Amino acid sequence: MTFSLDLHVADRDVSLHLDVAAGETVAILGPNGAGKSTLLGTIAGLVTPDSGRCELNGTVLFDLPGAGRGPRTWRAPHQRGVSLLAQEALLFPHLSVLDNVAFGPRSAGAPSGRARQIATHWLREVDAEQLAARRPAELSGGQAQRIAVARALASDPGLLLLDEPLAALDISVAPTVRRMLRRVLAGRSALIVTHDVLDAYTLADRVVIVEGGRIVDQGTPAEVFDRPRSAFAAGLAGLNLLTGVRRGTTLITADAAAPVANIPEPGVADGAPLSLAVRPGAVSVSIDPPADSQLSSVRAELIDLEPRGDFVRARSAVLAADVSPKEAAQLDAAVGSPVWFSFAAAAATLYPTVPSDRTTSS
Amino acid sequence: MTVPRWVFAVAGLGAVFVLLPLVAMALRVNWTEFVPLISSESSVAALLLSLRTSLAATALCVVFGVPMALVLARTDFWGQKVLRSLVLLPLVLPPVVGGIALLYTFGRRGLLGQTFGLLGIEIAFSTTAVVIAQTFVALPFLVLSLEGALRTVGSRYEAVGATLGASPTTVLRRITLPLVLPAVLSGAVLSFARALGEFGATLTFAGSLQGTTRTLPLEIYLQRETDPDTAVALSLVLVVVAVVIVSLAHRTGEPSRRRARALS
Numbered sequence: 105m106t107f108s109l110d111l112h113v114a115d116r117d118v119s120l121h122l123d124v125a126a127g128e129t130v131a132i133l134g135p136n137g138a139g140k141s142t143l144l145g146t147i148a149g150l151v152t153p154d155s156g157r158c159e160l161n162g163t164v165l166f167d168l169p170g171a172g173r174g175p176r177t178w179r180a181p182h183q184r185g186v187s188l189l190a191q192e193a194l195l196f197p198h199l200s201v202l203d204n205v206a207f208g209p210r211s212a213g214a215p216s217g218r219a220r221q222i223a224t225h226w227l228r229e230v231d232a233e234q235l236a237a238r239r240p241a242e243l244s245g246g247q248a249q250r251i252a253v254a255r256a257l258a259s260d261p262g263l264l265l266l267d268e269p270l271a272a273l274d275i276s277v278a279p280t281v282r283r284m285l286r287r288v289l290a291g292r293s294a295l296i297v298t299h300d301v302l303d304a305y306t307l308a309d310r311v312v313i314v315e316g317g318r319i320v321d322q323g324t325p326a327e328v329f330d331r332p333r334s335a336f337a338a339g340l341a342g343l344n345l346l347t348g349v350r351r352g353t354t355l356i357t358a359d360a361a362a363p364v365a366n367i368p369e370p371g372v373a374d375g376a377p378l379s380l381a382v383r384p385g386a387v388s389v390s391i392d393p394p395a396d397s398q399l400s401s402v403r404a405e406l407i408d409l410e411p412r413g414d415f416v417r418a419r420s421a422v423l424a425a426d427v428s429p430k431e432a433a434q435l436d437a438a439v440g441s442p443v444w445f446s447f448a449a450a451a452a453t454l455y456p457t458v459p460s461d462r463t464t465s466s
Numbered sequence: 467m468t469v470p471r472w473v474f475a476v477a478g479l480g481a482v483f484v485l486l487p488l489v490a491m492a493l494r495v496n497w498t499e500f501v502p503l504i505s506s507e508s509s510v511a512a513l514l515l516s517l518r519t520s521l522a523a524t525a526l527c528v529v530f531g532v533p534m535a536l537v538l539a540r541t542d543f544w545g546q547k548v549l550r551s552l553v554l555l556p557l558v559l560p561p562v563v564g565g566i567a568l569l570y571t572f573g574r575r576g577l578l579g580q581t582f583g584l585l586g587i588e589i590a591f592s593t594t595a596v597v598i599a600q601t602f603v604a605l606p607f608l609v610l611s612l613e614g615a616l617r618t619v620g621s622r623y624e625a626v627g628a629t630l631g632a633s634p635t636t637v638l639r640r641i642t643l644p645l646v647l648p649a650v651l652s653g654a655v656l657s658f659a660r661a662l663g664e665f666g667a668t669l670t671f672a673g674s675l676q677g678t679t680r681t682l683p684l685e686i687y688l689q690r691e692t693d694p695d696t697a698v699a700l701s702l703v704l705v706v707v708a709v710v711i712v713s714l715a716h717r718t719g720e721p722s723r724r725r726a727r728a729l730s
Contacts, residue, residue: 149629150625150628181628181629182631182632186629188626194626196623196626196627196641198644207630207632208630208631210640211630211631211632211633212631255630
């Protein structure tokens with residue numbers, strides 16, 4: 105393991121532990137205000153937590169045991185070997201592109217010629233060698249972010265932190281920068297904060313979901329998004345998530361108001377906690393009970409119908425379903441009254457609701 | 467916004483109020499005698515002394531003012547607001563009062579003057595005193611304009627520099643100072659202008675000895691009694707120097723605005 109972090113911020117109720125293995129890229133996802141950017145700031149040394157401990161490649165970045173409980177260690181940002189790449193490129197406006205990228209090596213003591221050599225190498229890595237002589241003001245957003253990536257990598261960080269690196273980019277440039285990031289992040293220890301499932305799938309070896317100051321789920325992107333354990337991850341993956349316990353062929357949800365009948369063979373014992381994930385597109389809505397007895401179904405109040413481009417989302421407290429505008433028109437009178445949501449067994453994923461640490465070791 | 471017409475009228479009145487006295491003075495200039503008047507021995511001595519002391523004072527303002535502005539803009543400590551008001555006090559203080567305060571600090575019987583006296587250094591009524599008085603009144607101009615510029619630039623570039631491995635001194639040298647260089651220059655120009663025009667504190671603290679402490683403003687004040695033509699001619703010289711300086715300050719201030727636009 106190259107990186108480990110224990111973090112506690114009492115007044116924000118943050119308490120989490122995070123490891124990054126050598127060469128591993130970990131994506132951190134979570135709702136707004138979950139403290140993801142603060143987490144990165146803490147690792148970079150720009151924000152001081154109440155207490156915690158952080159280590160990178162055997163060097164203690166900080167060790168804050170809490171007030172009155174032993175000596176406090178705090179390593180200054182420039183001595184950490186941690187580079188932070190933000191949403192905005194923040195290229196130094198008074199330096200050329202080449203000198204921006206050479207800044208890290210120069211600060212590490214490399215002679216000017218050698219620093220420029222390193223900078224040229226990294227500019228080539230991000231396909232921006234031809235921009236070397238330009239000023240940051242003469243770059244587009246996508247170009248500037250490429251240079252920022254090269255600049256962060258040229259300082260040879262032990263850990264690279266990326267804070268929503270694609271969020272501020274034009275939708276037409278983001279894919280190219282994402283591909284470039286995938287290439288340069290391969291085999292490199294990195295933490296990336298993102299809101300985008302695609303970023304997690306393409307860039308990360310492991311996904312960590314942070315909610316309410318705690319890690320609520322982690323695993324490979326496929327594990328976390330195919331079998332979500334948090335409403336947040338299910339929402340990102342575009343899935344309905346139902347949790348409850350199995351009673352025969354029925355899933356009794358926590359509030360017990362809407363049992364899901366006729367669930368497929370779940371592979372867990374009767375009475376065991378069970379999760380069920382299903383895409384809204386695979387769910388149908390009908391006013392009468394479904395004719396096909398093979399379908400899983402649940403009766404719930406239709407809360408509203410929300411147009412979303414070429415389909416309409418029918419929502420209940422339990423499940424959401426995507427229906428065609430024609431079907432939606434037929435359902436319009438039923439809004440506010442109970443209807444049947446049904447789906448084929450094959451469309452759903454059932455899995456035991458495992459306790460919090462399904463992938464502690466990675 | 468469309469400016470209402472009456473605003474133009476009032477603004478015009480204000481402009482006349484500023485410009486008319488200058489015109490009135492220019493009208494009184496004895497043009498035929500102008501060159502001999504400003505090139506008399508005492509005039510040249512006063513002009514050279516003024517330039518020399520003002521340049522020295524400007525250098526001191528930069529040396530002390532840049533660190534002061536950095537501390538005020540980039541750190542947070544108890545009593546900082548009070549300290550800022552005190553540092554800026556010379557801006558609002560009557561210069562004569564400043565001169566008296568300096569006299570009781572560096573004068574023969576002053577707080578530090580006695581110590582300097584024991585070392586055989588006499589500060590009051592010397593050219594050094596002129597520089598000290600000018601620095602005292604001009605320092606806030608540099609601190610104020612630079613602190614504002616530092617806050618506008620913000621510390622995000624500095625944070626990036628630190629995470630790239632640059633020590634605080636490297637960050638200051640390669641990021642902070644280059645970014646606020648236009649503000650340092652325009653602040654220095656303003657300080658120079660203020661030092662050049664300094665009168666009250668200089669007269670109180672340094673006296674009026676030709677060639678040693680009698681700067682151009684003091685010379686003008688002295689000549690006004692006996693030789694109004696010289697006073698007017700020298701005043702015009704001072705106005706021209708001031709106009710040149712103000713336009714210089716405007717020009718050096720411009721790149722920072724251009725940079726701000728590029729950033730937004």
